[in-house]
Amino acid sequence: xxxxxxxxxxxxxxxxxxxxxxxxxxxxxxxxxxxxxxxxxxxxxxxxxxxxxxxxxxxxxxxxxxxxxxxxxxxxxxxxxxxxxxxxxxxxxxxxxxxxxxxxxxxxxxxxxxxxxxxxxxxxxxxxxxxxxxxxxxxxxxxxxxxxxxxxxxxxxxxxxxxxxxxxxxxxxxxxxxxxxxxxxxxxxxxxxxxxxxxxxxxxxxxxxxxxxxxxxxxxxxxxxxxxxxxxxxxxxxxxxxxxxxxx
Amino acid sequence: xxxxxxxxxxxxxxxxxxxxxxxxxxxxxxxxxxxxxxxxxxxxxxxxxxxxxxxxxxxxxxxxxxxxxxxxxxxxxxxxxxxxxxxxxxxxxxxxxxxxxxxxxxxxxxxxxxxxxxxxxxxxxxxxxxxxxxxxxxxxxxxxxxxxxxxxxxxxxxxxxxxxxxxxxxxxxxxxxxxxxxxxxxxxxxxxxxxxxxxxxxxxxxxxxxxxxxxxxxxxxxxxxxxxxxxxxxxxxxxxxxxxxxxx
Numbered sequence: 001x002x003x004x005x006x007x008x009x010x011x012x013x014x015x016x017x018x019x020x021x022x023x024x025x026x027x028x029x030x031x032x033x034x035x036x037x038x039x040x041x042x043x044x045x046x047x048x049x050x051x052x053x054x055x056x057x058x059x060x061x062x063x064x065x066x067x068x069x070x071x072x073x074x075x076x077x078x079x080x081x082x083x084x085x086x087x088x089x090x091x092x093x094x095x096x097x098x099x100x101x102x103x104x105x106x107x108x109x110x111x112x113x114x115x116x117x118x119x120x121x122x123x124x125x126x127x128x129x130x131x132x133x134x135x136x137x138x139x140x141x142x143x144x145x146x147x148x149x150x151x152x153x154x155x156x157x158x159x160x161x162x163x164x165x166x167x168x169x170x171x172x173x174x175x176x177x178x179x180x181x182x183x184x185x186x187x188x189x190x191x192x193x194x195x196x197x198x199x200x201x202x203x204x205x206x207x208x209x210x211x212x213x214x215x216x217x218x219x220x221x222x223x224x225x226x227x228x229x230x231x232x233x234x235x236x237x238x239x240x241x242x243x244x245x246x247x248x
Numbered sequence: 249x250x251x252x253x254x255x256x257x258x259x260x261x262x263x264x265x266x267x268x269x270x271x272x273x274x275x276x277x278x279x280x281x282x283x284x285x286x287x288x289x290x291x292x293x294x295x296x297x298x299x300x301x302x303x304x305x306x307x308x309x310x311x312x313x314x315x316x317x318x319x320x321x322x323x324x325x326x327x328x329x330x331x332x333x334x335x336x337x338x339x340x341x342x343x344x345x346x347x348x349x350x351x352x353x354x355x356x357x358x359x360x361x362x363x364x365x366x367x368x369x370x371x372x373x374x375x376x377x378x379x380x381x382x383x384x385x386x387x388x389x390x391x392x393x394x395x396x397x398x399x400x401x402x403x404x405x406x407x408x409x410x411x412x413x414x415x416x417x418x419x420x421x422x423x424x425x426x427x428x429x430x431x432x433x434x435x436x437x438x439x440x441x442x443x444x445x446x447x448x449x450x451x452x453x454x455x456x457x458x459x460x461x462x463x464x465x466x467x468x469x470x471x472x473x474x475x476x477x478x479x480x481x482x483x484x485x486x487x488x489x490x491x492x493x494x495x496x
Binding site for chain 2: 015016017019020021023026028032035036039074165166167169170171172173176177178182185186188189190193211212
């Protein structure tokens, strides 16, 4: 198998209701596309949710880091490439490149996934799955952005609170990974998105939250353009952590 | 021009993060697809936003009514047909059929649009646009659901309030038509969506709301499975009205 054939490439168009008031694709929609590409790529190679579900396993997103020089504009076409960088016993690293309409890389993303049993919720051993054949898809391709780091909110300030509603919940019965992204970006004032752009966005998915949970959003500014966010459910347990780095 | 050639047909797949906890496509995502299909269909025929914007005009959605017997499930393919039913001086009626993976109609939708000048915000005369050629696209095709009716909330009960945030705002700088749908469905408890399904959903877009506005959601139950909703901004002006009819 050549390295090229291990990379999946998927084409998109920035739909008019998927861009923000600056006419740039929203981070939530980009995140959704990344997760879909991961799904397409895995499904095409026999590791998709549909196949796994038959065996009572499912993929769980643990970390996501996105770094961007630019974002597709309304009506522009763009494409996303994805490939598997590493497979460990309990985790796999999947990377992405975001290419503009001319095929130029305008961003990259890194993600870390585990596979769990839907019955026990315990992690599965990726190296024995399908006779270890997932390892055959490991691909050498450059992804020139930092790995997801550790996010620690030392001096949290409560900046928002919301109750989990119907639209937040996905087919797994817990809050949609993408909805957290929207809720976190909604903590920032409109002017931030007018004057600045997101250079790097990180999510660490720590626990699940459910319908009716109260989510509290704590934020700490850690640099001129850098913010750490921690989301807790029902006043205690950390659900997700996030780092948002803007640039002027 | 044959009647068939006046109908645009667009294929979709129900993405995993676009379905709810019952694994059915969400009304918001369906609404987004309908609006996109309207855009594709108009653009292909020279009445799209891109063309109009050059002339400083844009389409404004006034009413939307969707009636469904079924909803696509996660990973299922489906398609949407759209056509122009009528053109009046200030409004045009655009209809839709939602077809399941086997091409069977599982729902229909009706929408009413106006065209406005982006400078004066005043409505344009559709019958003189492009020499009145939009009339050539009027198509005779069955749409067996009621037209959008008048929604009147006589005994409103305040059931929710939220502030308009970054993620609510679209490329026009006002609250996304689809976000209202999500906010309105979020007024209902999860059990409603577990036990019932939406048979008919109507939206009347009355005024625009903006970043920072406070939206108040008033609801009145008008039948066993029927609810009228009115959304006001900043305690006074009506922004949208909606009717939600469930079935057991």
